[in-house]
Amino acid sequence: MSSIATQFVRQGKKIVAIGRNYAEHIKELNNTRPKEPFFFLKPTTSYLVSGGNVEIPNGVVAHHEVELGLVIGKGGRDISQDAAESHVAGYALAVDMTARNMQDDVKKKGLPWSAVKGFDTFTPIGTFIPKSSIPDPYDLRLALKINGAVKQDGTTSDMIFRIPRLIEHISSIMTLEEGDLILTGTPSGVGPVAPGDTVECTLAEPSGKILDQLTFTAISRNGGYLFKP
Amino acid sequence: MSSIATQFVRQGKKIVAIGRNYAEHIKELNNTRPKEPFFFLKPTTSYLVSGGNVEIPNGVVAHHEVELGLVIGKGGRDISQDAAESHVAGYALAVDMTARNMQDDVKKKGLPWSAVKGFDTFTPIGTFIPKSSIPDPYDLRLALKINGAVKQDGTTSDMIFRIPRLIEHISSIMTLEEGDLILTGTPSGVGPVAPGDTVECTLAEPSGKILDQLTFTAISRNGGYLFKP
Ligand SMILES: [Mg+2]
Ligand SMILES: [Mg+2]
Ligand SMILES: [Mg+2]
Numbered sequence: 001m002s003s004i005a006t007q008f009v010r011q012g013k014k015i016v017a018i019g020r021n022y023a024e025h026i027k028e029l030n031n032t033r034p035k036e037p038f039f040f041l042k043p044t045t046s047y048l049v050s051g052g053n054v055e056i057p058n059g060v061v062a063h064h065e066v067e068l069g070l071v072i073g074k075g076g077r078d079i080s081q082d083a084a085e086s087h088v089a090g091y092a093l094a095v096d097m098t099a100r101n102m103q104d105d106v107k108k109k110g111l112p113w114s115a116v117k118g119f120d121t122f123t124p125i126g127t128f129i130p131k132s133s134i135p136d137p138y139d140l141r142l143a144l145k146i147n148g149a150v151k152q153d154g155t156t157s158d159m160i161f162r163i164p165r166l167i168e169h170i171s172s173i174m175t176l177e178e179g180d181l182i183l184t185g186t187p188s189g190v191g192p193v194a195p196g197d198t199v200e201c202t203l204a205e206p207s208g209k210i211l212d213q214l215t216f217t218a219i220s221r222n223g224g225y226l227f228k229p
Numbered sequence: 230m231s232s233i234a235t236q237f238v239r240q241g242k243k244i245v246a247i248g249r250n251y252a253e254h255i256k257e258l259n260n261t262r263p264k265e266p267f268f269f270l271k272p273t274t275s276y277l278v279s280g281g282n283v284e285i286p287n288g289v290v291a292h293h294e295v296e297l298g299l300v301i302g303k304g305g306r307d308i309s310q311d312a313a314e315s316h317v318a319g320y321a322l323a324v325d326m327t328a329r330n331m332q333d334d335v336k337k338k339g340l341p342w343s344a345v346k347g348f349d350t351f352t353p354i355g356t357f358i359p360k361s362s363i364p365d366p367y368d369l370r371l372a373l374k375i376n377g378a379v380k381q382d383g384t385t386s387d388m389i390f391r392i393p394r395l396i397e398h399i400s401s402i403m404t405l406e407e408g409d410l411i412l413t414g415t416p417s418g419v420g421p422v423a424p425g426d427t428v429e430c431t432l433a434e435p436s437g438k439i440l441d442q443l444t445f446t447a448i449s450r451n452g453g454y455l456f457k458p
Contacts (some may be wrong), residue, residue: 013242013243013272013273013274014242014243014272014273014274016343019340019341038340038341038344039341039343039344040341040343041270041271041272041341041343041347042270043242043243043270043403044242044243045242045243045403045404045405045406046403057402077349077453078452078453106339107339108339110335110336110337110339111248111267112248112267112268112269112270112341112342112343113341113342113343114245114268114269114270114341114342114343115267115268115402115403118270118402118403119402119403120306120402120403120404169454172452172453172454173286173344173347173348173349173453173454174272174274174275174344174347174348174349175274175349176274177274223307223401224306224307224401224402225398225401225402
């Protein structure tokens, strides 16, 4: 199968990332629980395939957020919750890297999150997993280790807003297209990734069967933007 | 000439929009002048070609912001100010439609601007203007009328951060690709566009010579997202 969806890393146009979709993660950052889903955009230039280097920008404290990604197979607008599943082509394991100290700063100032979330290499991404390989997307383990130590180990059963509601919400605002990726939020355990760290992520069934693994190493960004608070 | 750049509306992957780049506009919204440029992303699904309908979402007060767009011809990262001009393929007249009451709300809450700026039809866009047609991008008139009454009439000579600085800044954070559009900020005079309004924008030389015109009509969005403050 070759299509825009299976080639979403090269051919997709947008990444729509949901914030605050796991209760324990909301608590750990002292955020409030949203009444409806909210999202931000990440550029596709932030994709990093497994085995690559995440570049930590100068002055930035970068946090890992391991997430389940949805790959859109059929575009649409005003997609109903009933129809939502038919628009999903598959899944991908992803990390929503976040410049946390910059985010604290822009949140205070009421400024956009686009730079905070959009640095090159800030979306490490696994392989395309066809929908047929995942019978129940709400019964998956999402885990992340740094240098062998477990930092995140959550289950997608804890999502506050489930996939049909996310697709309904996003597509009521902006049209979804084939190859778009939706990041569904991170469970608790987020924290810093420092230059020299090796990060390993796993998407697995409760039985232990591994669906995908994603690995990257963090290095210091050479040149580029310098964050001064 | 046919290329990704000339076909940026269909083939481009991102829109990077600069905020607060004209002093008089900063004053009219009681915002603070930024120490460095800042930007947000708009999805390419928000493009609307001239002659179309801007759909005002339910519960939303939508403001017009007429802007000069830069179309990237050659991608790059860490582009220096000296090299910046060589990465620009051309220009386009654009409107950065903004859900102003939603923006006031998310600014207070420290939430992302992506929905506020990213509704379908929220980036009315003119035709590709080759770079050779505009010898001086800092001596252009940007004007917008609603139902024949002038609302915005500014000059690009008033930009706070000029094009090379914008390209340097953005590309120090995220790689620019051919077909990306950079919106360079709006002069003063922003205000609401209501269903039934006809909006006409003009990009012109100081001599009066018109470089492009862009027209749209505002209608109420049928269905879709409802903003409740
Ligand atoms: Mg996240
Ligand atoms: Mg995009
Ligand atoms: Mg604007």
